[in-house]
Amino acid sequence: MSALLDLLGDTLGPGGIQTGADVEARRRGDGNGPHGVLPDCVLRPRTTEEVASVLATCDRLGQRVVVQGGLTGFAGGARPLAGEVVLSLERMRGVAPPDPASATILAEAGAPLEAVQQAAGSAGLLLGVDIGARGSCTIGGNVATNAGGIRVLRYGMFRDQVAGLEVVLADGSVLSSLSGLRKDNAGYDLKQLFIGSEGTLGVVTRARLRLHPKPAGEVLAFVAASGIAAVLDLLARLRAALGASLSAYEMIGGTLYQAVALEGALRMPLAAGAPLYLIVEVTGAEPARDRGRLEAVLGAAADEGRVGDAVLAESARDIADIWRLREALGRYTLKLAKVQGFDIAIGLDRIAAFMEKTGRAVAAVSPAARVLVFGHLGDGNLHYLVDDDDPAIAKAVYGCVAEAGGSIAAEHGVGLDKKPYLSYSRSAAEINAMRRLKAAFDPKGILNRGRIFDLSGDP
Amino acid sequence: MSALLDLLGDTLGPGGIQTGADVEARRRGDGNGPHGVLPDCVLRPRTTEEVASVLATCDRLGQRVVVQGGLTGFAGGARPLAGEVVLSLERMRGVAPPDPASATILAEAGAPLEAVQQAAGSAGLLLGVDIGARGSCTIGGNVATNAGGIRVLRYGMFRDQVAGLEVVLADGSVLSSLSGLRKDNAGYDLKQLFIGSEGTLGVVTRARLRLHPKPAGEVLAFVAASGIAAVLDLLARLRAALGASLSAYEMIGGTLYQAVALEGALRMPLAAGAPLYLIVEVTGAEPARDRGRLEAVLGAAADEGRVGDAVLAESARDIADIWRLREALGRYTLKLAKVQGFDIAIGLDRIAAFMEKTGRAVAAVSPAARVLVFGHLGDGNLHYLVDDDDPAIAKAVYGCVAEAGGSIAAEHGVGLDKKPYLSYSRSAAEINAMRRLKAAFDPKGILNRGRIFDLSGDP
Numbered sequence: 033m034s035a036l037l038d039l040l041g042d043t044l045g046p047g048g049i050q051t052g053a054d055v056e057a058r059r060r061g062d063g064n065g066p067h068g069v070l071p072d073c074v075l076r077p078r079t080t081e082e083v084a085s086v087l088a089t090c091d092r093l094g095q096r097v098v099v100q101g102g103l104t105g106f107a108g109g110a111r112p113l114a115g116e117v118v119l120s121l122e123r124m125r126g127v128a129p130p131d132p133a134s135a136t137i138l139a140e141a142g143a144p145l146e147a148v149q150q151a152a153g154s155a156g157l158l159l160g161v162d163i164g165a166r167g168s169c170t171i172g173g174n175v176a177t178n179a180g181g182i183r184v185l186r187y188g189m190f191r192d193q194v195a196g197l198e199v200v201l202a203d204g205s206v207l208s209s210l211s212g213l214r215k216d217n218a219g220y221d222l223k224q225l226f227i228g229s230e231g232t233l234g235v236v237t238r239a240r241l242r243l244h245p246k247p248a249g250e251v252l253a254f255v256a257a258s259g260i261a262a263v264l265d266l267l268a269r270l271r272a273a274l275g276a277s278l279s280a281y282e283m284i285g286g287t288l289y290q291a292v293a294l295e296g297a298l299r300m301p302l303a304a305g306a307p308l309y310l311i312v313e314v315t316g317a318e319p320a321r322d323r324g325r326l327e328a329v330l331g332a333a334a335d336e337g338r339v340g341d342a343v344l345a346e347s348a349r350d351i352a353d354i355w356r357l358r359e360a361l362g363r364y365t366l367k368l369a370k371v372q373g374f375d376i377a378i379g380l381d382r383i384a385a386f387m388e389k390t391g392r393a394v395a396a397v398s399p400a401a402r403v404l405v406f407g408h409l410g411d412g413n414l415h416y417l418v419d420d421d422d423p424a425i426a427k428a429v430y431g432c433v434a435e436a437g438g439s440i441a442a443e444h445g446v447g448l449d450k451k452p453y454l455s456y457s458r459s460a461a462e463i464n465a466m467r468r469l470k471a472a473f474d475p476k477g478i479l480n481r482g483r484i485f486d487l488s489g490d491p
Numbered sequence: 492m493s494a495l496l497d498l499l500g501d502t503l504g505p506g507g508i509q510t511g512a513d514v515e516a517r518r519r520g521d522g523n524g525p526h527g528v529l530p531d532c533v534l535r536p537r538t539t540e541e542v543a544s545v546l547a548t549c550d551r552l553g554q555r556v557v558v559q560g561g562l563t564g565f566a567g568g569a570r571p572l573a574g575e576v577v578l579s580l581e582r583m584r585g586v587a588p589p590d591p592a593s594a595t596i597l598a599e600a601g602a603p604l605e606a607v608q609q610a611a612g613s614a615g616l617l618l619g620v621d622i623g624a625r626g627s628c629t630i631g632g633n634v635a636t637n638a639g640g641i642r643v644l645r646y647g648m649f650r651d652q653v654a655g656l657e658v659v660l661a662d663g664s665v666l667s668s669l670s671g672l673r674k675d676n677a678g679y680d681l682k683q684l685f686i687g688s689e690g691t692l693g694v695v696t697r698a699r700l701r702l703h704p705k706p707a708g709e710v711l712a713f714v715a716a717s718g719i720a721a722v723l724d725l726l727a728r729l730r731a732a733l734g735a736s737l738s739a740y741e742m743i744g745g746t747l748y749q750a751v752a753l754e755g756a757l758r759m760p761l762a763a764g765a766p767l768y769l770i771v772e773v774t775g776a777e778p779a780r781d782r783g784r785l786e787a788v789l790g791a792a793a794d795e796g797r798v799g800d801a802v803l804a805e806s807a808r809d810i811a812d813i814w815r816l817r818e819a820l821g822r823y824t825l826k827l828a829k830v831q832g833f834d835i836a837i838g839l840d841r842i843a844a845f846m847e848k849t850g851r852a853v854a855a856v857s858p859a860a861r862v863l864v865f866g867h868l869g870d871g872n873l874h875y876l877v878d879d880d881d882p883a884i885a886k887a888v889y890g891c892v893a894e895a896g897g898s899i900a901a902e903h904g905v906g907l908d909k910k911p912y913l914s915y916s917r918s919a920a921e922i923n924a925m926r927r928l929k930a931a932f933d934p935k936g937i938l939n940r941g942r943i944f945d946l947s948g949d950p
Contacts, residue, residue, distance in 0.1 A: 131840075133838070133839050133840035134838060134839065134840070177676065178676050178680070180674055184673070184674065189674065191680070192651075201920075201924070205920045205923070205924075206920060207918075207920055207921055207924055208918070209921075211838065211896045211897075212838065213836045213837075213838060213871065213896075213897065213898050213901075214643070214836065214870040214871055214872075215639055215643065215648065215836045215867070215870045215871065215872045215898065215901040215902055216836055216898040216900075216901065216916070217636065217637050217687050217898070217900045217901060217902060217903075217904055217905070218898045218899050218900040218905060218909075218913060218916035218917055219900075219905060219913060219916075219917050219921065219922070219925050219943050219944065220684070220687065220688050220692075220924075220925045220928060220943075221637070221650070221683070221686070221687050222921060222924055222925070224680070224683035224684070224686075225679070225683070225684070227680070227683075228676050228679065228680050229679050233679075245730075245731075245734060271704075272704075275704060275776060276735065317734060377672045377673065377674045377675055378672075379592070379593060379670065379671065379672060380592050380593065381590075381592035381593070408674070411673040411674045412672065412673055412674065413673075413674045437670045437672075438670075438672065439672050439674065439675035439676070439677045440677050441675075441676045441677040441678075442672075442674040442675065442676060443674055443676060444676075445676055446676070446677060446678060450677075454677060454678060457675070457677035457678075458677055458678050459666075459667070461660075461664045461665060461666055462666055462668075462678065462681060463678070464664070465660070465664075465666055465679075465681055465932070466678050466679045466681070468931040468932065469679060469928075469931060471931065472927040472928060472930065472931035473924075473927065484678050484679075485678065
């Protein structure tokens with residue numbers, strides 16, 4: 033460690049290295065809490081060249097590195113392990129003005145998502161991904177976890193926003209594809225490797241992101257539904273009527289809705305008591321027409337008894353309140369003492385059977401446990417929470433995920449916390465292929481080691 | 492070779508191996524002509540398991556393999572080299588009915604693109620990629636080259652259509668991600684590796700492809716323009732007015748248009764003589780409104796003198812004739828005796844300067860050479876052809892591409908033919924990273940060896 037500090041002290045300049053009492057407690061963890069080791073040392077480069085120097089030096093010394101962005105993850109990917117130094121991108125927060133010719137924007141990895149959203153918005157453009165942690169999560173973390181959120185239905189995941197990346201490999205070499213060409217097949221598309229690989233193959237330092245025209249307006253409905261079958265039926269009708277203008281389709285389980293309502297802190301759009309609730313967002317070119325179409329679909333579904341009460345947001349305040357409720361759901365579950373959270377994806381054709389079967393499997397382990405569900409139903413992505421920390425529940429839930437051919441990590445990544453369950457979604461051949469990639473790009477295993485999968489010889 | 496045939500004879504069954512006089516002359520090459528070596532042996536598996544057996548056996552023996560699909564490429568990727576056996580996917584042509592719940596379709600690698608398009612169409616859905624070779628090119632080749640074509644503007648390249656892949660690695664292990672989950676971040680997204688890597692990292696055996704709602708109608712205009720600046724200005728106006736409904740924006744250079752007109756074989760929509768021509772396609776939900784908007788934009792641009800004559804297709808025959816003309820452009824250039832073709836991409840903000848500078852650079856080498864240009868201008872992708880085979884012209888054109896930060900291989904791949912120019916678009920660090928990937932997945936270098944880049948020790 034002292035060799036490392038000697039080598040990097042001059043490189044990183046004033047404020048570039050924090051040690052001892054300067055290391056803040058927040059470095060110990062992520063959105064799940066500060067459960068990790070307090071690192072001995074935090075390295076805070078200001079430029080890509082400094083990141084390259086840091087990694088080349090660490091690689092030479094065999095020094096393990098954990099990369100930290102906004103510390104908003106939910107899988108422990110940024111939680112330090114013993115012996116690791118922290119590489120923080122927090123001094124690389126630059127955001128360039130959007131480039132109108134290519135409809136892209138260039139940002140440094142440490143820039144908060146919200147800063148990029150605002151820069152895009154000020155040019156009349158939109159970044160397609162939005163997540164609740166927008167104010168503190170960073171572009172580097174968004175790329176590394178392939179962030180999703182509420183508008184994947186329309187704009188895809190973070191991968192779909194990435195027009196180019198600059199990445200530093202473990203040996204300090206720099207790969208750059210920031211030109212933003214729409215079509216480029218001159219050899220392998222290397223940037224794809226670093227999207228969603230949770231910092232295990234390289235450190236993202238800059239990203240060029242695609243932007244979209246800002247929609248003319250937002251039409252938002254809040255709907256009570258009788259069950260999963262009705263929710264899927266309504267989704268199909270909305271897709272047929274609204275096409276790509278349907279931009280979010282969020283589900284809230286009745287138990288969770290009731291629990292949040294009981295706290296009394298928020299204006300609830302509808303009375304509690306329904307089995308499920310939905311947030312339906314439409315952001316097309318013609319809000320008045322969109323609104324008419326949405327009302328027609330909801331009316332027809334209500335006439336057939338498939339959906340219950342529904343309200344349309346009538347004002348900016350209504351819209352803000354509904355999204356505030358949506359963001360309160362995750363916060364509510366984080367406050368529970370013994371909660372286990374599952375970030376899973378299931379094919380839409382299997383989701384009804386999955387919900388029923390998993391509910392029974394959880395009850396068999398813990399009859400009193402509440403199942404709290406919310407998530408991005410349009411993508412088959414459920415945040416499925418159980419307020420009981422019995423490890424048998426995790427095995428039961430992931431067993432049902434595996435049986436349904438689903439994913440144990442839809443949008444929060446694998447990190448340290450989901451690693452024991454990777455084989456529920458991935459074959460031995462796939463995990464072996466991941467290890468081959470790790471060995472090819474980080475042969476000494478210094479980068480975010482032990483995240484996603486173990487290396488041979490690790491405990 | 493005889494050891495290989497002994498080992499695989501039983502595995503592949505009747506018709507599974509062609510040797511000697513049974514090897515057809517067409518195996519020698521691709522869309523550029525049969526310029527390669529006639530292979531001694533063609534292996535024709537019927538199943539993924541047979542592909543796995545073939546590769547495991549070849550890997551053990553160190554037998555080099557070139558993969559062949561529809562033989563419609565333009566970069567020599569499928570052209571056999573001495574000592575290679577051919578692995579053809581032509582007996583794996585299955586296409587499943589589309590799955591409406593996930594809006595995807597599952598196809599075997601040897602299925603022609605057109606067969607998948609037709610299966611999607613019969614279910615009221617659309618595959619987003621269309622290219623002229625649709626009748627004979629295959630899904631495996633489309634994935635391996637990340638095919639583009641005329642509708643990238645709206646639907647993206649082939650990568651964007653791929654929901655999942657089944658791939659056999661050089662050692663015969665099989666990676667499969669065919670479940671078609673919309674969100675899945677359980678470890679690395681391995682399928683991305685095989686899209687656009689031209690069969691050098693694995694052999695695609697099946698693909699699950701995303702489908703889109705079929706547009707309600709097609710509005711097509713053919714427009715004469717005064718130059719590149721006018722073309723870019725019109726593109727910006729159309730995007731603002733039509734958004735995602737603008738689905739194709741194809742450019743034809745005046746010299747090429749005149750040459751095709753002089754052949755007299757086709758109905759030309761407008762008189763020759765303009766510097767540039769455009770095909771503008773709009774495929775939205777409301778064709779009548781789309782048509783009105785398109786006419787309004789074209790009318791305004793004409794009033795300002797930015798575009799010249801314009802015609803809108805009035806019938807299915809008009810539409811077919813315009814696309815027939817579009818597809819005749821490539822065929823015309825292939826007939827020229829000494830033509831050199833460049834498949835390049837340039838950022839839209841640099842394309843005007845690039846065209847002028849490259850024209851001068853070509854003229855400096857060969858004052859009489861004609862420059863024939865067409866392509867997907869909306870993506871910055873130009874098919875830039877010169878009817879003179881002086882190698883100095885390639886160096887001049889690629890030098891201008893490099894200076895503009897462009898791509899030497901936009902949508903046709905690198906193969907054998909563009910390989911000498913890869914460094915015009917890719918840094919040494921990037922090419923080194925590609926070699927690391929190749930070594931990780933094909934350590935003996937048996938798969939499509941020498942395509943994209945050379946391995947160490949190769950001539």
